[in-house]
Ligand code: MCN
């Protein structure tokens with residue numbers, strides 16, 4: 001890898017992550033490390049069936065005060081997430097099942113005991129009487145079904161329908177080439193290292209419900225818990241300590257968390273619940289499951305003129321709060337056009353209710369699906385016009401001279417050179433050598449394939465975008481509080497949460513950029529509603545743009561205050577003194593006053609230098625939003641070479657190249673780490689991870705033995721190259737990128753495999769590409785009885 005980075009500790013420097021020392025030495029502090037004297041353990045009894053009417057839940061004899069069902073907790077409201085999308089249907093999710101169960105794993109009863117084992121024993125002694133109802137397992141079937149409904153009060157099983165028609169008829173008629181593709185992504189769990197986790201207790205001293213809570217969004221969760229329990233927000237404090245990965249799973253209020261909050265509020269005792277792996281896989285299989293039917297209308301060079309799409313999203317049983325189930329279809333319809341320039345677009349996206357856990361945002365949100373669909377279509381168009389897919393992509397990508405570019409969905413692409421990223425990826429992969437090797441053939445008989453995928457990623461979007469998705473709680477701005485310490489150090493407090501993104505380092509770099517204080521003396525705290533300014537939290541690759549922008553501006557706000565005190569101490573006029581990063585304040589005669597002396601005088605020795613104490617001390621809290629809130633668009637091209645064994649169905653990734661542009665880079669090492677982690681997850685989506693359901697709606701994977709995750713031997717060495725096109729709208733031109741890596745791998749890998757199999761006529765189109773699935777597709781093509789393209 002060519003090392004990318006600037007010297008020093010500011011923006012662009014490869015500063016080593018401050019947080020790594022505690023993590024690498026096993027000194028991280030997660031929710032399960034929090035121990036409150038007398039805390040009781042909680043276990044949930046979960047529904048063994050996918051769909052049924054609850055007739056009775058019989059508590060074990062002698063379990064009074066230790067087993068709770070929905071009827072025991074009238075004070076807790078059901079989780080209701082409203083939306084301003086007109087077609088949106090509201091689903092009330094009770095903290096514990098009420099009336100019906102709607103998926104295998106839905107919490108039905110809550111048991112408490114001194115140990116988890118005892119609580120689980122109690123759960124096992126509960127007798128359930130459930131009248132089974134026909135389960136709705138498959139989204140297309142659920143879409144057609146009117147008599148059996150996940151939510152009886154609806155007239156069908158459709159959560160949300162979104163449609164758009166932009167000049168489709170006129171432009172599609174001009175096409176000479178029509179290409180159809182069907183693609184599908186399977187249901188996945190997110191599998192963060194740490195699952196959901198809460199320790200809740202009532203702090204008598206502050207008269208607050210205090211929750212240690214594994215969340216990405218402490219302030220939002222506080223609003224939710226307060227609302228659902230009918231408390232004032234001041235009565236709730238959420239502390240997100242170290243969080244072992246979130247990936248979207250932890251941006252919402254989950255029913256179990258609300259149930260445990262209710263226990264602590266009701267009994268004024270500490271309670272703890274830590275989700276185990278089985279609970280996570282069974283009740284948390286909630287991402288990625290999309291189906292696409294695409295028709296591309298192109299000219300005979302493969303220039304796309306119009307796109308027709310039907311997208312069906314398997315939404316599971318419940319909408320979530322606050323992001324709602326409207327987020328996924330909204331992002332799908334909005335982002336499908338991707339980095340391409342075309343003007344005719346007709347799309348209908350339906351999100352369908354089924355008897356599975358409710359859909360949740362997962363790293364990349366709908367963009368992994370839309371990139372997969374669009375990039376497989378691009379490849380199809382190239383085949384139809386018999387051109388190199390690279391050339392067809394180059395002709396269709398938005399060009400740099402078109403920037404800023406408003407696409408067919410009115411998304412405003414702020415800056416970038418998409419074709420350059422693709423060209424560089426192709427070059428760095430070394431296309432000629434791979435083509436030659438492909439031509440020559442492998443000694444072991446495996447087939448070589450080369451695949452590409454390009455995408456752009458809306459990051460750090462604000463009010464107007466979230467409002468358009470109908471959310472009940474609309475994110476907008478962010479804040480940072482900064483405080484000089486008496487010894488000349490700096491404290492930064494932010495309401496976002498860093499759970500692997502390295503923000504304790506990168507926010508310190510932002511502050512260093514303005515004030516020049518050594519990053520080792522900048523202390524970043526986050527994730528505690530009791531000590532940090534309000535923020536809607538960390539998601540949507542927004543934190544470095546939003547909280548970083550706020551941090552930079554808060555530090556700027558300190559500069560004139562530092563100068564004022566410094567000038568006073570130096571005995572010169574404020575207007576004549578100047579601030580110098582890393583030095584302090586300098587008088588016209590060259591005399592200097594260090595930051596440390598200035599802080600010392602202000603805080604500890606005001607007697608020495610009588611200062612004019614007005615509202616401007618050495619601490620402040622500043623809000624920030626980018627000049628335009630339509631988002632900063634990062635983008636990348638991925639290029640992959642694979643070897644496919646058509647006898648065993650094994651795919652080996654031989655080389656993986658990424659050319660990415662996230663605007664001005666704060667820390668290239670962190671960006672590379674984020675990219676690698678995201679790609680590992682994308683490889684999981686592409687090749688390994690799936691929770692399959694049987695006809696009864698039973699998940700066929702419930703342990704990590706049957707839910708296969710890519711490990712170090714499956715994740716290849718990656719070669720990452722950076723481009724830096726600043727955003728015109730954000731502080732320093734930074735764009736977000738935390739999700740990006742997870743977007744393109746399925747598209748790039750499938751295109752590579754299909755390239756390898758081209759001579760056989762096989763085209764695969766459904767994630768994950770397990771050996772079994774690949775062999776089946778090859779077999780079907782060989783037997784010639786079925787269409788060569790694998791049916792969706
Ligand atoms: N960064 C940078 N320069 C840029 C852009 C980003 O140096 N131009 C750095 C930032 O300073 C930050 C990191 O990259 O340290 C990610 O920043 P950003 O893109 O703002 O994303 P967020 O911090 O908002 O993180 C959220 C994003 C999302 S939405 C998911 S999902 C995800 C992801 O981050 N979940 C993660 N990355 C994750 N990484 C880990 N380890 N764990 C998760 O749960």
Ligand code: SMO
Nearest residue numbers: 248362363539540
């Ligand atoms: S799925 Mo990321 O938390 O936006």
